[in-house]
Amino acid sequence: MSTSTAGRPYALIAEFETPASTLHAAELIRDAGYKRWDVHTPFPIHGLDGAMGLRNSKVGWFTFLGGTTGFSLGMLMIWWMGKVDYAIPVGGKPLFSPIFAFPVSYELTILLGAFGTLFGMFFLNRLPRHYHPLLKHPRFRNVTHDRIYVVIECADPKFSDAETRKLLEHAGGRHIEIVED
């Protein structure tokens, strides 16, 4: 994906104006069996995940991993530091107890859970990615403003210039153009 040969076609792009027409187009493309395609929107559109046939995001697993790491790390750290490595006996209190170790472990659960979530999201989205063929397209800068773009990659096994263009036209897309890599 990252090999950049200037001038090679990357994808067919079509512009949409309303969320309803985008949703409809996404359903058509999904049902036509395309795999390497995407919808770029200025804001998340409710129901578009279903229309694109996306499954539930896996970010939660990274949160879980981070959170459990944080909690165990907190408990282990407090146990090892206060009981094993350098005992500080105070007033006959136990050298380790999960009760007094809880607040710190709880905060570490949240801290590492949050890092897991954010970096998990970056990993799943393959971000940061500062080079992208779409970002060179002059019209595409409206994607963060008020336009919606449906992008079907040329690398999709079902892609054919004529057929795909017809599908996008039928779906109501405008300014259908080839974006070069």
Added chain:
Amino acid sequence: MAHAVHKIPPYAVPTPPELEREPLVLNQRPFAWISDKIAGIAEGKTPTWWWIALAISVLGALTMFGMVAYLISTGVGVWGLHQPTAWAWDITNFVFWIGIGHAGTLISAILCLLRQRWRTSINRAAEAMTLFAVVCAGIFPVVHTGRVWYAIMPGFLIPFPNANAIWPQFRSPLLWDVFAVSTYGTVSLLFWYTGLIPDLATMRDRAVSKLKKFVYGLFALGWTGSNRHWSNYEKAYLILAGLSTPLVLSVHSVVSFDFAVSQVPGWHTTIFPPYFVAGAIFSGFGMVLTLLVPLRSICKLEDVITTRHIELMCKVILATGSMVGYAYGMEFFIAWYGGNPYELYAFQNRAFGPYWWAYWTMITCNVISPHLFWFKWCRTRMWFVFLVSIVVNIGMWFERFVIIVTSLHRDYLPSSWDYFHPTYVDIMTFVGSFGLFCTLFLLFMRFLPIIAIAEVKAVTPQADPHHPLGGAKIGGAH
């Protein structure tokens, strides 16, 4: 980039008038208007008032740093602290600032989980306020230790193997506080940044100068608005909201443990955690209003931060203010009902002792003033809301002062009883911390979108594929 206002097709399924809600963005502004308006604040020419405000704020911040430098080079004796009042303005300021932060997290996290869509117009600025308040809060506990180099040196607060081979005392709530506050600051930053990514991409795509395009682009991480990305992003955002909710409740609970776990009459009470959390949200909404009421009129944002938004925030102040009032009453009741003469004395001393003026200032500001918000007239007059928000801020500072100083100034040994007087260093450090806070906030509003552009777009009717304005045909189907 001007676009005509959307034509309004007839509503497919008309909403009954009694269920009709005021829209979150007035005058049916199109998407383009939203990004032009909000990004325009940071893109436009720097207004003169901004330079004046920045100059005053920087002066304040420099005063604070000067006072802190004087403190560090001389010792904590430059403050009015003594035995038995070993904590006074320092910890008051810490709790005051950290409490203010809580409204930002409440708006961004708890209101997100509760699907309160009105949060989108105010969450960005409120989260920024949280971050800057945490920065101000963090200074006080560090400098109050006297030998500051011990507090910041790894191994004393943050577990790190240093030459003494000793670890921090994990049984102490003061150490829990270190973890709670630093986690809070970090997670708030992550949450804020996550929310900023799509808007940084907007700033990148609108940027005219090469430098701006590079810097915004660098932090936008190459965001293209891909729906495959949005899907993971939205989930991550929801999870971060889910993580921040127990976090924000725990932070002020842990702050209250600093007091509640000790044996001091007036501090050793189980009501402290919920009472502190309610007070924190109360004070935080006060500060959000103090910032946003002038901001919406200066930046002409009345269509995005509508009167309805302000009214809703006033209602949160009313609700949390009532909780705080209840907690004050319950504290007194338990002090009497608990039958502990020292506890009862501590409370009688609060209300009728030498600090009666601070106690009744607190009651007036925190218990009486929020009840004005029962009246719609009070909630819809911006100057009035602004005034009450300042009163709430004053009241909440006094609450912490009353809790800390009145409980400490008369300890178990009457011969050491004393009255606390702040020195000019105490006062200037606190006043200066507002300078630091305002400096950071002014920089934020000059360089970043102060309202979550993508999120506001998403709550408009034209973003809904099942709404006629979103392109849906008659009958609601797309």
